[in-house]
Amino acid sequence: MLDDFLVRAALAGLGVAIAAAPLGCFVVWRRMAYFGEATAHAAILGVALALAFSLPILPSVLVAALIMATAVSALTGRGYAMDTVLGVLAHSALAAGLVAVALLGNVRLDLMAFLFGDILAVNTTDLLVIWGGAAAVLLLMFSRWPALLMATLSPDLARASGINPRREELVLTLALAIVVAVAIKVVGVLLIAALLVIPAAAARPLARTPETMALGAILIGATSSLGGLWAALMLDTPTGPTIVCIAALIFLLSIAVGGIRNR
Amino acid sequence: MKPVIATHGIGVKLGGRLVLHDVSVSIIPREIVTIVGPNGSGKSTFLRALIGAVPLSSGHIDKAPGLRIGYVPQKLAIDATMPITVRRFLGLPHKIGLKTVDAALMRADVGGLGDHQMSDLSGGQFQRVLLARALLENPQVLLLDEATQGLDQPGSAAFYRQIEEVRRNLGCAVVMVSHDLHVVMAASDRVLCLNGHICCEGTPEIVASAPEYRALFGTGTKGALALYRHEHSHSHDHNHDHLHDHKDHA
Numbered sequence: 001m002l003d004d005f006l007v008r009a010a011l012a013g014l015g016v017a018i019a020a021a022p023l024g025c026f027v028v029w030r031r032m033a034y035f036g037e038a039t040a041h042a043a044i045l046g047v048a049l050a051l052a053f054s055l056p057i058l059p060s061v062l063v064a065a066l067i068m069a070t071a072v073s074a075l076t077g078r079g080y081a082m083d084t085v086l087g088v089l090a091h092s093a094l095a096a097g098l099v100a101v102a103l104l105g106n107v108r109l110d111l112m113a114f115l116f117g118d119i120l121a122v123n124t125t126d127l128l129v130i131w132g133g134a135a136a137v138l139l140l141m142f143s144r145w146p147a148l149l150m151a152t153l154s155p156d157l158a159r160a161s162g163i164n165p166r167r168e169e170l171v172l173t174l175a176l177a178i179v180v181a182v183a184i185k186v187v188g189v190l191l192i193a194a195l196l197v198i199p200a201a202a203a204r205p206l207a208r209t210p211e212t213m214a215l216g217a218i219l220i221g222a223t224s225s226l227g228g229l230w231a232a233l234m235l236d237t238p239t240g241p242t243i244v245c246i247a248a249l250i251f252l253l254s255i256a257v258g259g260i261r262n263r
Numbered sequence: 264m265k266p267v268i269a270t271h272g273i274g275v276k277l278g279g280r281l282v283l284h285d286v287s288v289s290i291i292p293r294e295i296v297t298i299v300g301p302n303g304s305g306k307s308t309f310l311r312a313l314i315g316a317v318p319l320s321s322g323h324i325d326k327a328p329g330l331r332i333g334y335v336p337q338k339l340a341i342d343a344t345m346p347i348t349v350r351r352f353l354g355l356p357h358k359i360g361l362k363t364v365d366a367a368l369m370r371a372d373v374g375g376l377g378d379h380q381m382s383d384l385s386g387g388q389f390q391r392v393l394l395a396r397a398l399l400e401n402p403q404v405l406l407l408d409e410a411t412q413g414l415d416q417p418g419s420a421a422f423y424r425q426i427e428e429v430r431r432n433l434g435c436a437v438v439m440v441s442h443d444l445h446v447v448m449a450a451s452d453r454v455l456c457l458n459g460h461i462c463c464e465g466t467p468e469i470v471a472s473a474p475e476y477r478a479l480f481g482t483g484t485k486g487a488l489a490l491y492r493h494e495h496s497h498s499h500d501h502n503h504d505h506l507h508d509h510k511d512h513a
Contacts, residue, residue: 029345146356153341153355157396159316160334160406161356207346208380 005120006229012122012130013225013243016179016186016195019134021217022141023175024196025203025210029152030172033197034083035072038090040180040192042068044097047114047184052104058129058181065177068093073173094189117188117240119229126185133182137175144171149210187240194244199224202251205258220250264291267330267404267436268313273322275308281320282308285460290404295430295437295450299470300457301479306440307337309457310406313438333402333435335393337409343382350377353396363399371395371425387414390422398429405429407439423450 027036046064050057068089075085101111113121122130141148150158151168158165183192203216228243235242266289275283283305290296300306311317313324314334341347353364368374371391376384384392390410397405407426411419427450430437454470456462462475470476 029342031342031344146358150356152345153347153352154336154339156311156314156316156336157334157339158356159311160314160332163356204344204346208348209351210345210347211351213346 005122006233008122008124008127009119009229009239010226011127012119012186013229014222015127015130015134016183017199017221017225018218019137020179020183020192020195021199021203021221022214023137023172023179024198024200024221025214025217026148026152026172027176027196028200028204029210033193034086034090035069036176036180036196037193038072038086038093039065039068039176040183040189041090041094041097043180043184043192044114044189045093045100046097048097048100048104052100061181061184062177064093065180066173069173069177073169113188114184115188115190116238117184117186117191119186119239119243122185130182130185133178137178140171140175144168148172187243191240191244194247195221195224198244198247198251202247202254205254205261220247220254224250265327266291266325267327268332269325270312271322271325273312273324274320275305275312275317276320277308277317281459283312283459284321286322286457288455288461290436290438292403292436293430293434294452295426295439296453296455297451297467298438298440298455298457299442299476299480301442304458304479306457307408310334310408310438310440313406327403330404331400331402333397333400333405335390335397335405335407335410337412337440339389339393341381345382347381348377349373349379349381349384349392352381352392353399357400359399367395367399368392370398372421386412387418390414394422394425398433401433402435404436404438407437407441409440409442411441426450 024036027033042064043061046061047057049055049064050060072082072085072089075089080088098111110118112118147158147163148168148171150161150163151165155165158168179196180189180192183195187195199217199221200213202220203213207213207216224243224247228246229239231237231246232239232242269287269289271287273283273286274281286305286309288296288309298306298309308317312319314332315324341352349368350361350364353359353367365374365377368377371394373388373391373395376388376392381389381392390412394407394410405426411422414422426437426439429435449467451467453464454467455464456470456473456476456479458479462479463470463473465473
């Protein structure tokens with residue numbers, strides 16, 4: 001069954017969507033949308049460096065994403081607003097990555113595949129990596145769910161309950177780096193942030209608790225992945241962007257439904 | 264009596280500025296301690312140091328083993344991006360039975376709000392929900408940071424009555440920070456006047472007549488607090504260092 005490229009693509013899309021959705025909720029709650037973007041952009045730099053020094057790609061991307069996350073935390077609170085720091089770092093990382101790729105010259109690299117993903121080229125090893133990463137992220141998040149929520153609601157209240165909010169922040173950063181690393185193949189660095197934020201945002205008007213929102217985001221993410229894959233085949237369009245378009249459509253639908261319900 | 268929590272000469276630096284220095288305070292069971300002080304005097308920082316939210320630059324804090332702290336922060340904005348009902352909020356981070364949660368809400372006078380979204384609550388309802396949450400795990404010490412902010416006068420009065428009741432029923436110590444001086448002082452066993460360090464402390468009467476206290480509140484508010492003071496002299500020792508501190512924040 002795994003021999004069929006379509007089945008592999010569907011499984012890859014599902015894996016990424018399921019891992020990205022609950023994390024995406026935290027990205028939305030903590031107003032870190034741009035943070036996700038910056039981490040994703042750093043990934044292209046990771047890819048370039050991996051190729052330059054013939055290192056394995058996945059760990060390089062993980063490290064690049066983590067370094068970016070650390071750099072962002074280190075730079076904010078030094079007279080720069082968070083969005084400025086992210087704007088500088090995200091685009092610098094993307095630009096540096098693109099320049100590095102060009103400098104490699106002799107290495108054959110399908111840049112478009114990294115920027116926009118190539119879900120139809122996912123092989124069995126990729127699939128193992130994606131589901132391994134997704135399982136790690138889900139395990140990490142669900143084992144610490146209440147602490148993560150509390151640290152997000154109020155770091156001080158978390159402290160008073162004996163939770164270290166810095167540690168929870170670190171857990172989220174690590175989870176984000178893993179999701180970015182495994183999602184590159186599916187949607188590419190430019191659209192990873194979309195897969196994090198859009199399903200969570202679409203689930204918001206329909207949810208009354210954090211748990212239902214996370215569950216809704218998973219369902220919406222999974223539907224977008226499968227629907228996008230199907231639509232891309234039907235319309236002969238690039239798969240990654242089509243997945244994001246379907247997610248955006250669901251987002252619009254959810255706003256409409258939420259608006260009607262609140263009337 | 265053995266204190267539930269005690270600070271020994273603690274200092275806190277925030278952004279290179281020494282916000283607190285040499286603060287030694289012992290809180291014994293069942294007492295209500297009020298901390299007063301001008302803006303920027305380190306009142307909130309002191310409470311945050313007690314819960315461990317800010318690192319100490321000097322000194323140390325002794326807590327009774329397994330101390331349960333209830334904390335009501337000064338400001339808590341629950342972002343509308345997170346859907347969360349009042350009940351769910353009270354059940355975080357520890358799972359708590361529905362009955363207990365509803366009883367806590369009833370006790371805080373917000374019994375019917377369990378199904379409401381936190382982001383839909385009014386300021387007063389929000390404070391009561393925060394108090395209900397702080398009381399859920401039977402704290403041995405309750406820390407209140409400007410807890411009556413956003414409450415009108417009858418609202419604050421009711422809130423303080425509730426605090427006294429909580430002390431009676433749960434037997435917990437209460438440390439509150441406020442600039443709502445006249446109301447707060449009446450309910451307190453002890454008042455600490457804070458301005459980076461403890462300028463003076465004692466019963467409400469002693470503190471109200473202390474020159475250090477008057478130096479901070481008599482001139483600092485340009486006499487606006489004269490409402491609560493029958494008289495206040497302007498003969499202060501102007502070489503006091505905290506006076507200069509105060510001017511920076513005026």
